[in-house]
Amino acid sequence: MDNIMKALLRVWEIISDWAVDIYMSFYNALIPDQMYLAYIDGLVVTILISLMAIILGIAIGILVAVLKVTSINYKLRWLNRICNIYINVIRGTPLMVQLLIIYNLIFTSRNTNEIVVGAVCFGINSGAYVAEIIRAGIESIDKGQMEAGRSLGLNYITTMRMIILPQAVKNILPALGNEFITLIKETSVAGAIAVTDLTKAAQYVGSRTWDILPPLIITAVCYLIMVMGLSKLLSIFERRLARGDRH
Amino acid sequence: MIVTKNLKKAFGNHMVLNGIDETIQKGEKVVVIGPSGSGKSTFLRCLNLLEVPTEGEIWFDDQLITDSKTDINMVRRKMGMVFQQFNLFPHLTVKENITLAPVKLGIMNKEKANQKAMDLLNRIGLTDKANAYPNQLSGGQKQRIAIIRALAMNPEVMLFDEPTSALDPEMVGEVLDLMTQLAEEGMTMVVVTHEMRFAKKVATRVLFMDEGRIVEQNSPDEFFEHPKHPRLQEFLSKIL
Numbered sequence: 051m052d053n054i055m056k057a058l059l060r061v062w063e064i065i066s067d068w069a070v071d072i073y074m075s076f077y078n079a080l081i082p083d084q085m086y087l088a089y090i091d092g093l094v095v096t097i098l099i100s101l102m103a104i105i106l107g108i109a110i111g112i113l114v115a116v117l118k119v120t121s122i123n124y125k126l127r128w129l130n131r132i133c134n135i136y137i138n139v140i141r142g143t144p145l146m147v148q149l150l151i152i153y154n155l156i157f158t159s160r161n162t163n164e165i166v167v168g169a170v171c172f173g174i175n176s177g178a179y180v181a182e183i184i185r186a187g188i189e190s191i192d193k194g195q196m197e198a199g200r201s202l203g204l205n206y207i208t209t210m211r212m213i214i215l216p217q218a219v220k221n222i223l224p225a226l227g228n229e230f231i232t233l234i235k236e237t238s239v240a241g242a243i244a245v246t247d248l249t250k251a252a253q254y255v256g257s258r259t260w261d262i263l264p265p266l267i268i269t270a271v272c273y274l275i276m277v278m279g280l281s282k283l284l285s286i287f288e289r290r291l292a293r294g295d296r297h
Numbered sequence: 298m299i300v301t302k303n304l305k306k307a308f309g310n311h312m313v314l315n316g317i318d319e320t321i322q323k324g325e326k327v328v329v330i331g332p333s334g335s336g337k338s339t340f341l342r343c344l345n346l347l348e349v350p351t352e353g354e355i356w357f358d359d360q361l362i363t364d365s366k367t368d369i370n371m372v373r374r375k376m377g378m379v380f381q382q383f384n385l386f387p388h389l390t391v392k393e394n395i396t397l398a399p400v401k402l403g404i405m406n407k408e409k410a411n412q413k414a415m416d417l418l419n420r421i422g423l424t425d426k427a428n429a430y431p432n433q434l435s436g437g438q439k440q441r442i443a444i445i446r447a448l449a450m451n452p453e454v455m456l457f458d459e460p461t462s463a464l465d466p467e468m469v470g471e472v473l474d475l476m477t478q479l480a481e482e483g484m485t486m487v488v489v490t491h492e493m494r495f496a497k498k499v500a501t502r503v504l505f506m507d508e509g510r511i512v513e514q515n516s517p518d519e520f521f522e523h524p525k526h527p528r529l530q531e532f533l534s535k536i537l
Binding site: 192194195197198199200201202203204205208212213216217220291 | 370371373374376377378380384385386387388398402447450
């Protein structure tokens, strides 16, 4: 009986020591020297880059998609070719390499804001994927919709903007959401051009506490929360856009 | 009002229209019939340049609309078009479907366009559907709304591309009734259809097309009672 009690006590000691260890390592990764501020600063940078890149990506994506569809409709082969070159180059090279090339291209000329450089690079990258998603969306809309718009006297651009794109967006929202989720996570390589984003902040904290795992886990949780928030937002959007489908 | 001169249209090597010379006067109700593949829909779609002719001229109100300098969007405002597949905008309500073009083109302000939309809906007895979406409507309701959507632009001519072909048989009547009303009000109409009874009742002139040509045309009485061309006789004997 005594032996069993001793053994249980020993197990309890091991578990509680372990829990205290974990608690302490997370405590050390967050609290001393106001370390949590590093994460918050990094988080702000990550959100800032993601947001700018998403906006830029959508703008480029819509532009390239519309140009591509238009170039096919009006048989402008050179325009189609330019769009294809952009899409192929961006999709065919690693994001990290693109980031380094753009950074060195701009950084060598004068002092620049790395965050903006990063956002521009991620935006240009995302634009290629968004363009293909939107193009597929536009082509999924019945040809009669464009004809109906045009037959009422609306011009091509207005018909595209008022009639085709709103319907296309509804069809492509899941794919677009996927792209944005990927984009948020991919910004974690921004550290390569001396941007202190969330991932870089974690590495910084880890190098100070000599314990890299807790900050990395904290960072992972931060990304997870961001992505889940975005997913939630997108599903609300989707539901709102689906109102015309009700029978 | 509409004049076509030597109108030709080819899709690749396939000649769909083989030189059509036709004049449509103001107030006429021209019905175009013919076997499938005869080019009747293509002819109609050429009139507002949804299909760009390969060769030939189209004049509308003494304006050469096949000229590349002509602003086709201005011309299309005066030509309403109704499609086989309705082509209502599914993401907009019925009222928005009707008011979109007049408002966007600056022809009416929002208030006036809404008033006009409600007047037109009242005319077809569908005011209660103003805020419904197209997918909540029956085929006949959709097509009647497509017609008044075109009417909201106050067109000078209405083009109908097989407006009843995609409808359940019991809904054909309500659409034809509305078209008959329009005809009685003096609207200039060009109608591609398979509804022979409508042609007999409403048309001032019936055209028969085959292999990209207008083979025969006449007043409806003569056209149906005394067809001259053997191809037309054969066609009518099959469908009547």
